[in-house]
Amino acid sequence: MNFMRGPGKMKRWTLPLAALLTAAMLLFLVSPVFANTIKLIVDGTYVQSDVAPLLVNNRALVPIRVVSERLGAHVDWDPNTSTATIQSGNRVIYLTAGSSTADIDGKTVYLDPPPQLMEGRLMVPLRFISESLGKNVYYDATFLDEPTVWVSTENLLSLDDVNVNDGNYIEYTEEASGLPYYVMKSEGMTKRGIRIGDPISTVKERYGIPQRDTFDSSTKKNIVEYTTLFLPQSGYSYWLVFEHQNGTVERVVVYPPN
Known part of the structure; x- marks a missing residue:
């Protein structure tokens, strides 16, 4: 699969499902x-x-x-x-x-x-x-x-993995799109126990193969991204993004559906 995720971006997939039997x-x-x-x-x-x-x-x-x-x-x-x-x-x-x-x-x-x-x-x-x-x-x-x-092939998240109402996240708004996003607090922790300062290798051990593991030119950060369960074409997908430098997690962001 090919994925794109910056603020408000995501690659979507299309293919109609065959008619269901009665x-x-x-x-x-x-x-x-x-x-x-x-x-x-x-x-x-x-x-x-x-x-x-x-x-x-x-x-x-x-x-x-x-x-x-x-x-x-x-x-x-x-x-x-x-x-x-x-x-x-x-x-x-x-x-x-x-x-x-x-x-x-x-x-x-x-x-x-x-x-x-x-x-x-x-x-x-x-x-x-x-x-x-x-x-x-x-x-x-x-x-x-x-x-x-x-x-x-990749590992998909449950909705509980991106629960931003547990006191660990602060809500922000993207200036260009007006869409909300949520940044984990410096003392916060993800549902699978990842904190700021943890090795990015630990993230991959606990979350598995990511959808993207690359350098984001817009943020100038190395990123590892995971998505939740989704329906093709719906845009209904949360993204959990780990920004890291020198092998260490520096920021964790949750992007809700577009």
Whole structure:
């Protein structure tokens, strides 16, 4: 993903989601298991598929080829054994329709629920396949009133990570745009325990891979940025920005949605 964030700036992503199956079709296809359709976002764009991602027993099932190939993996399908082979680098994964076990590099792991064939597509547990390929998975049942799952190479924040009403931040207003932003007090601390003066390496240990790790020419500061869960095109995203010099955190700023 490419991101831009200065005051009032953010790169947005676009791709329409495929039409959702009707509730009657879903209940028929996975009966007697209760199912709901969900929205799926992979590295900043909606995933489009002729079979919609869905929830089965609070587990997200997704079409194996659409998601795996979006994550850079290659998928082969053996119709005789109903087995899919996923290869990404040196990692090889075998999954079989209806089987509660899978094989990852020769090691047996258990799946809940097992993969299911639906309309000629093998539906697999999203968290299993994503994390097996080294990705992060997030789920929110009510985010902007839409059950949504995110798969991301980077680490996304929860809204609690950017809570600016806990006494740790001071509100300011950008002169050019009139938009608010929040600077952490000198004695403040982030939700994950980062204070001014901490090593930027500690930030990365606690927050993971950032969306941006660069030099900001407008502020003349080195910055590390993280964003919250979002919906493409909505602009609804908070940003947590760590400014640092000589490997030490000097300033922490929260930018609310544009």
